[in-house]
Amino acid sequence: MKTSAYLKKGKEKDLIDALDTKARLQGHVIVPCLDGDTVTFKPAEPGCTPCFSRPAVSPPKGVIYPQSETLFSFKFKKDPEDARRTLIDLNDAIEAPDTIIFGARPCDARGIAIIDRAFSQTDTPDPYYLARREKTTIITLTCPEPSTGCFCTRVGCGPAEKSDSDVMMTEIEDGYLFEALTDKGQAILKNPVLEDGTAHEARAKEVQGAAHERMVKEVGETDTRPVDPELFHSQAFWEKAAERCLGCGACTYLCPTCYCFNITDEQVVDKGERIRSWDACMFHHFTLEASGHNPRAAKALRLKNRIGHKFVYYGEKYDGIIACSGCGRCIRGCPVSMEISSIVAALKEGTKT
Ligand code: SF4
Ligand code: SF4
Numbered sequence: 001m002k003t004s005a006y007l008k009k010g011k012e013k014d015l016i017d018a019l020d021t022k023a024r025l026q027g028h029v030i031v032p033c034l035d036g037d038t039v040t041f042k043p044a045e046p047g048c049t050p051c052f053s054r055p056a057v058s059p060p061k062g063v064i065y066p067q068s069e070t071l072f073s074f075k076f077k078k079d080p081e082d083a084r085r086t087l088i089d090l091n092d093a094i095e096a097p098d099t100i101i102f103g104a105r106p107c108d109a110r111g112i113a114i115i116d117r118a119f120s121q122t123d124t125p126d127p128y129y130l131a132r133r134e135k136t137t138i139i140t141l142t143c144p145e146p147s148t149g150c151f152c153t154r155v156g157c158g159p160a161e162k163s164d165s166d167v168m169m170t171e172i173e174d175g176y177l178f179e180a181l182t183d184k185g186q187a188i189l190k191n192p193v194l195e196d197g198t199a200h201e202a203r204a205k206e207v208q209g210a211a212h213e214r215m216v217k218e219v220g221e222t223d224t225r226p227v228d229p230e231l232f233h234s235q236a237f238w239e240k241a242a243e244r245c246l247g248c249g250a251c252t253y254l255c256p257t258c259y260c261f262n263i264t265d266e267q268v269v270d271k272g273e274r275i276r277s278w279d280a281c282m283f284h285h286f287t288l289e290a291s292g293h294n295p296r297a298a299k300a301l302r303l304k305n306r307i308g309h310k311f312v313y314y315g316e317k318y319d320g321i322i323a324c325s326g327c328g329r330c331i332r333g334c335p336v337s338m339e340i341s342s343i344v345a346a347l348k349e350g351t352k353t
Pocket of ligand 2: 244245246247248249250251252333334335337338
């Protein structure tokens with residue numbers, strides 16, 4: 001059984017093309033592509049220049065959990081036998097093609113593992129999410145350099161964290177070592193573009209160790225201290241912390257671990273669709289009730305909910321797990337530079353912001 005493989009630099013595109021053929025449906029290998037000045041996950045189509053040197057602006061969670069998806073469509077029609085009756089044609093087929101996410105970061109894979117629990121460990125597992133999750137293989141890249149705002153090692157993840165991926169890909173001097181971590185990963189390693197990796201395993205281990213050490217030096221080890229309960233429930237703390245928040249929701253849309261959604265029915269005459277779209281707890285309207293009452297009308301309460309969900313409530317439900325991968329995207333993407341890492345540090349230290 002092959003547990004590692006090697007790819008020479010310059011052959012990245014050959015491997016992506018070969019995997020695309022294997023996935024049988026063009027466009028179902030998703031890679032970080034250079035898009036002007038930014039990097040975004042896109043299908044590996046002609047015109048995509050893969051870029052692995054910095055993390056994508058947004059995570060690849062939309063591959064499994066699309067920003068907007070039709071859950072089912074319907075059409076009313078008259079019963080040809082009895083015009084007093086109306087029949088419904090329902091299309092609730094779930095599209096779940098074989099898909100490979102190539103070149104995600106360990107924090108992206110951690111994000112998907114966090115969302116997995118919400119959609120599977122519940123009384124009503126989500127068939128749409130689970131069908132796509134089952135068909136998705138995640139190949140992550142050991143982070144070569146931390147980006148501004150990254151704090152993964154503080155929340156139990158890391159630049160070379162392997163626990164949430166199918167394959168870990170580590171850049172070494174003249175190529176990449178690929179390590180299979182699951183059965184799906186084993187299948188990837190059989191690709192003929194890849195060579196035997198045994199001779200490069202030791203070097204990849206050194207690179208991974210150095211990446212972890214560098215990150216720990218920069219932001220510290222996993223912070224297991226609980227948040228200070230008094231401060232967590234202090235209105236003054238959250239009012240101060242949320243002072244400059246604009247309520248734009250960018251932090252939630254860029255977050256690999258956020259999974260709130262809304263459902264809308266759209267109907268025109270005799271046909272329609274039920275659509276699920278991402279929503280955000282940072283929006284005023286998210287909790288607005290039909291009566292006009294809003295239990296989280298103040299932005300301080302919305303920020304408390306967002307951070308509380310990641311660092312308190314999720315862990316209460318799922319074995320103390322932190323629902324933040326420390327990717328730093330909410331920090332890099334916030335127009336007023338709010339820093340979740342500082343707010344959480346203050347909460348743990350019991351200090352005011
Ligand atoms: S809360 Fe911020 S740092 Fe944590 S996973 Fe979400 S975007 Fe990344
Ligand atoms: S991105 Fe920043 S300003 Fe926008 S809702 Fe999030 S914390 Fe507030």
